[in-house]
Amino acid sequence: MKMYHKMTNALRILSVDMIEQAGSGHPGMPLGMADIASVLWQKFLKFDASHPQWFDRDRLILSNGHGSALLYSLLYLTGFRQASLKELKNFRQFGSRTAGHPERNLLDGVDFSTGPLGQGLAGAVGMALAERLMNARFGDLLVDHKTYAFVGDGCLMEGISEEAIALAGHWRLNKLIVLWDNNHMTIDGTTNLASSTDIKKRFEANGWSVLSCDGHRSTSIEKALEKAQTATKPTLIACTTTIGFGAPTKAGTPKAHGSPLGKEECAGLRRQLGWEAPPFEMPEDILSAWRAVGAKGEGARQQWEERLAHSPQKKAFLDRLSSKISTTAVHALNDLKKELLQTRKPIATRKASQQVLETLVPLIPQLIGGSADLSAASFTDTSASSGISKSNYAGNYINYGIREHAMAGIMNGLAAHGGLIPYAGTFLSFVDYLKPALRLAALMSLQEIYVLTHDSIGVGEDGPTHQPIEQLASLRATPNVLLFRPADSIETVESYAIALKHTQGPSVLALSRQELPVVRTDSDGTHNKTSLGGYVLSEPSGKRDITLIATGSEVSLAVRAQALLAEQGVAAAVVSLPCTQLFEAQPLSYRQAVLGDAPRLIIEAGASFGWDRYLGVSGAILGVDTFGASGKSKDVLQAFGFTPENIVSLAQELIRRGD
Numbered sequence: 188m189k190m191y192h193k194m195t196n197a198l199r200i201l202s203v204d205m206i207e208q209a210g211s212g213h214p215g216m217p218l219g220m221a222d223i224a225s226v227l228w229q230k231f232l233k234f235d236a237s238h239p240q241w242f243d244r245d246r247l248i249l250s251n252g253h254g255s256a257l258l259y260s261l262l263y264l265t266g267f268r269q270a271s272l273k274e275l276k277n278f279r280q281f282g283s284r285t286a287g288h289p290e291r292n293l294l295d296g297v298d299f300s301t302g303p304l305g306q307g308l309a310g311a312v313g314m315a316l317a318e319r320l321m322n323a324r325f326g327d328l329l330v331d332h333k334t335y336a337f338v339g340d341g342c343l344m345e346g347i348s349e350e351a352i353a354l355a356g357h358w359r360l361n362k363l364i365v366l367w368d369n370n371h372m373t374i375d376g377t378t379n380l381a382s383s384t385d386i387k388k389r390f391e392a393n394g395w396s397v398l399s400c401d402g403h404r405s406t407s408i409e410k411a412l413e414k415a416q417t418a419t420k421p422t423l424i425a426c427t428t429t430i431g432f433g434a435p436t437k438a439g440t441p442k443a444h445g446s447p448l449g450k451e452e453c454a455g456l457r458r459q460l461g462w463e464a465p466p467f468e469m470p471e472d473i474l475s476a477w478r479a480v481g482a483k484g485e486g487a488r489q490q491w492e493e494r495l496a497h498s499p500q501k502k503a504f505l506d507r508l509s510s511k512i513s514t515t516a517v518h519a520l521n522d523l524k525k526e527l528l529q530t531r532k533p534i535a536t537r538k539a540s541q542q543v544l545e546t547l548v549p550l551i552p553q554l555i556g557g558s559a560d561l562s563a564a565s566f567t568d569t570s571a572s573s574g575i576s577k578s579n580y581a582g583n584y585i586n587y588g589i590r591e592h593a594m595a596g597i598m599n600g601l602a603a604h605g606g607l608i609p610y611a612g613t614f615l616s617f618v619d620y621l622k623p624a625l626r627l628a629a630l631m632s633l634q635e636i637y638v639l640t641h642d643s644i645g646v647g648e649d650g651p652t653h654q655p656i657e658q659l660a661s662l663r664a665t666p667n668v669l670l671f672r673p674a675d676s677i678e679t680v681e682s683y684a685i686a687l688k689h690t691q692g693p694s695v696l697a698l699s700r701q702e703l704p705v706v707r708t709d710s711d712g713t714h715n716k717t718s719l720g721g722y723v724l725s726e727p728s729g730k731r732d733i734t735l736i737a738t739g740s741e742v743s744l745a746v747r748a749q750a751l752l753a754e755q756g757v758a759a760a761v762v763s764l765p766c767t768q769l770f771e772a773q774p775l776s777y778r779q780a781v782l783g784d785a786p787r788l789i790i791e792a793g794a795s796f797g798w799d800r801y802l803g804v805s806g807a808i809l810g811v812d813t814f815g816a817s818g819k820s821k822d823v824l825q826a827f828g829f830t831p832e833n834i835v836s837l838a839q840e841l842i843r844r845g846d
Contacts, residue, residue: 219430270284721736748835
């Protein structure tokens, strides 16, 4: 048997061994795509197993992440240190680096967390775009690599795939190569149960180069990959394969997809492949051959390091990779805050956001902006924004079109690639379009900034379809996401300052359409109060009778209600709570001091869900638990009780109940 076949069968057997030992997993894809992976890693993929984070390595994303055992087998065999045999034996077990689907933060060699089908494909488009953007800034000597993605039929059925491939073709991302596991099989049966789409024509219509190969013949695979290396467009390689290749009775059937093959089927597979070694034992000649593959990129990596060491762009390049924010940008934000405190001009927080971006974009080259066709409403573009296109990778602003799904997925690829901080905007009510990708960003701890505007029933005339109700609660419930709902322009500036430092997850700014007065009374604005998550905005002179807790546009209503209550001899404190996640991170003593012992009235023009944690012994929530209404903003807010007078009435009732 040729060494190539031995090496490829090693991938199959090792993957199956992992799945059998775990009693859980997906053997069909590793068995079917082993030849494709083997040719790619042996002949084309640029990497160095001893330096897994080498920046100019090629990127590989398993969009069909259920085939994670194949990737883990490749990492072990080529010598990635973290992918030890012990980890492979603990596949899918608690605490293992070899999770059921690839997780970027668990294991070197995993460039992207995948599982929800189609998300990896969108991320690959983002990575390929990131490579072109970084190349336009630093040239071929420092940035010159490809992005490969493995995808299955399920990835191409998910709607996000259409949005992502349309943009990839539009941008002519010729260094993106997608290998399609074309086995015509899904969990429920053959693909013709639910699809009659001609996938090849679909990609061609979106501006891709389309090639085909026999996914089980190394010469056919190599020929297609060789041709893709010099393509002028992104490339789809349709690899005809058999799911569960080599399994005696389950190959070519849905039974090979999502559960272990079983003892008898595994024995038959071994006989069919001519494999005699016991589970998890790798013949020395095969292991040595794979380890040589893992070391073949060492020379290219060393040459790259030498070029970097002598490059006049070295400092700028390393600063970009570190996501280091210049002190000039920090000082500029402080100056803007001082200016806003002095002028005290009422503006919508979406407009305040644009002022911040006007300040930051020229000073922070990492920032790559964008919008889902709402630049004119979310105000995400600036005078320093330059549109990215196939003829202008030096730009810094992406027109995604009406594609929130792909926008968020591509942002994940931009952030995961390194050297870029993506931000983009749409309406808060549309967050459900982008939520799956935002969730993955949180899981991968990616630094991204979402500018989500039109944040409440204050949107008014656009009506319930555009008035977010449950979205704030949903975002607050998502781990590793910082949700900011700033009360005014000052808190907006402070939210951006925090987001630029928060490198371990996405930040979301929920911003108002309507103008809001400046509620902060700081003299110089040197202290970032938003960093505390919540703080006492205005304390009465005596003991509190009640505490008014509000976010966003409702904070100014609470301030006006405080004045009305004072006229009635009621001592009310106003607490602004722009970021509950940061507030929860503060010491208990601080949180208790801010919230106080008096009855608490919580005010937010969104779902009341989740706010009960701050009610204390006695309290009430003024929220919105229906789907809003269409009308003038003022009329809608009044109808739902968001007026100073109604807040006063509710506060008085709370105080009476406590007497």
